[in-house]
Amino acid sequence: MAGGEEILAGICDDSSDELDRIEEALQTGLVKLGSPAKICCARFLDGETLYAASREQDFQLLFLDIEMPGLDGFALAERLCLDRPQTRLVFVSRHESLVYDAPEYMPLWFVRKSRLERDMYKALRQYFRVTASTRVTYRLKDGFSFRDVPVRDILYVECSGHRITICRTDGSRLEKYGSLKAMEGELAGCHFLRIHKNYLVNQEYIKEVGKREVYLTDGKALEMGRDRRAAVRDAMIQYEKGSYGY
Structure with missing residues (x-):
């Protein structure tokens, strides 16, 4: 802790x-x-x-x-x-x-x-x-040094080409270069869900899984991959069972 x-x-x-x-x-x-x-x-x-x-x-x-x-x-x-x-x-x-x-x-x-x-x-x-996974931090290279970003502060991660944007719960954004697949591996075990080739979302902030979109607790709607809906819904069911002790 x-x-x-x-x-x-x-x-x-x-x-x-x-x-x-x-x-x-x-x-x-x-x-x-x-x-x-x-x-x-x-x-x-x-x-x-x-x-x-x-x-x-x-x-x-x-x-x-x-x-x-x-x-x-x-x-x-x-x-x-x-x-x-x-x-x-x-x-x-x-x-x-x-x-x-x-x-x-x-x-x-x-x-x-x-x-x-x-x-x-x-x-x-x-x-x-x-909530154990929410207390860990993600280490992000910042110029010639590093900064630690609490995982619970990350709402979702967006990828455009080789540019990664970390969208935080306070509305701020951090950027780095790399691949979403690599970041998915770095955040393994922290309850992040790949909902689209361009989006990796913190499951804590997923409010609802729709037909083509995932709705977040802050009101945002992110596009979901057409072939990912069943896997996303199953992952959220398992996440909720684990989170609420059922």
Whole structure:
């Protein structure tokens, strides 16, 4: 795990006391894992406020109480799955039977309030497992030196002739010369998917696979190779199963 990594997490529960318990269990789980990462928690007493905040902040982890007045955990998750599919969701509830309704929202984990510390530890362990590849960096030659680009910051890679353009999540672009096949090999194991002879895409940011295009979470649509659709769809199914623990 990367030293000093900062994780922005949101916790939503309609009880201040429960927010205290969840945050304490979260920090305790981090210590038990022996992780050098730091988790910064934003606390919310209702789903609407958290949802509004999620439009402005890039939460990596969200802990949602299922039973809340107004916008409950499941309804909130439904919105977030559409708007922020890259955010990992963890449901928290004192009613264990609700776990059977949770999978359709593809949560990372289900935390029982009766087993808060134990389940929180497992949820964090799963988070670090499924996001391990996003914490590595790609070393890019920059003049006479090198620069490290976090893999999670790469949205997709585009090739035009021998020019490679690395398109980042913040809208910036980096360029190098080479082949897309070579870069595909360099990024092997980091969940990048070849969707076209000219495009290599970070699977974390693929929102939908269409008939001829792949839609990204930032609204972009990239052309997909006509003979690649089945392979791309299968790869995304496997990626989602691995990412959400199913």
